[in-house]
Ligand code: KG4
């Protein structure tokens with residue numbers, strides 16, 4: 001089964017053709033990172049406008065790269081939740097129109113499901129995660145632990161009470177004067193830093209939940225203290241006063257703490273929800289130190305190939321395939337609504 005998938009929930013315009021949930025025939029991603037690096041973050045109206053310009057060329061390129069035409073496509077899938085309202089609208093309206101025009105079954109897919117299913121992409125059967133699966137989803141908008149007894153079965157067993165871990169990377173990068181997106185910037189300079197130089201407390205959150213807003217504030221306060229400045233000093237002026245060495249040490253100590261917090265909770269989850277496989281997914285799962293540390297601490301842990309950690313449409317095609325296999329019925333392309341916020345079901 002060949003699925004044409006479309007993703008536009010944040011600042012990547014993407015289309016892909018995926019066969020049987022794993023085999024990628026094409027995968028086109030146009031990123032708006034260059035635009036938003038200048039602003040230091042995503043501006044929703046600008047993102048929506050860029051999606052509008054890119055979406056049809058991206059869909060056509062996906063068909064072209066796969067040497068396919070509409071007759072080869074068995075279904076159309078699109079991310080309809082969660083994400084930026086305008087961005088989601090561009091992708092879903094395009095997918096709805098194409099489904100009607102070409103008379104294809106139409107599926108609306110949850111973005112976090114897609115991140116999880118990135119772990120099935122280009123993975124032979126024998127290496128695919130085995131159920132029950134424990135999944136840690138770490139992105140710019142979410143930090144959750146999910147328990148999957150079977151395909152397309154999700155139980156949220158832990159979630160962040162405030163900021164997502166990716167958001168925390170982005171905010172700490174801003175404090176340190178590092179470019180957007182903060183995750184890769186922090187990881188890069190942290191390579192030259194001392195991971196033990198600064199100690200940041202781990203949040204005391206009950207059960208399997210997370211909190212990351214305190215860690216961001218702890219970094220801010222420590223930077224102010226290091227520079228001998230009061231807490232009233234504007235945070236956007238701090239970075240220019242830090243030396244390269246201080247920035248590297250802060251980045252390394254922060255990255256270390258964030259990873260410890262994530263993996264401690266995953267360890268705890270494993271004691272309560274025994275699993276055959278651990279699956280880590282979402283933009284932050286690209287982090288090299290996290291990958292190394294998790295592989296040391298967990299058996300049977302899988303990550304997406306690094307190019308599938310961030311937003312892309314191939315993962316939407318994978319998630320859609322396993323929805324269809326699990327008996328999910330198509331959505332009505334004339335009536336599907338977007339949902340900027342919603343939990344995985
Ligand atoms: O999944 P994603 O591409 O978009 C959302 O669904 O949110 O995740 C984006 C997040 C950003 O916060 C970005 O800073 C973070 O993933 N990220 C990383 C790395 N690469 C991207 N965080 C830590 N280390 C990385 N190497």
Ligand code: ZN
Pocket residue numbers: 111115139140282283310311
């Ligand atoms: Zn994402």
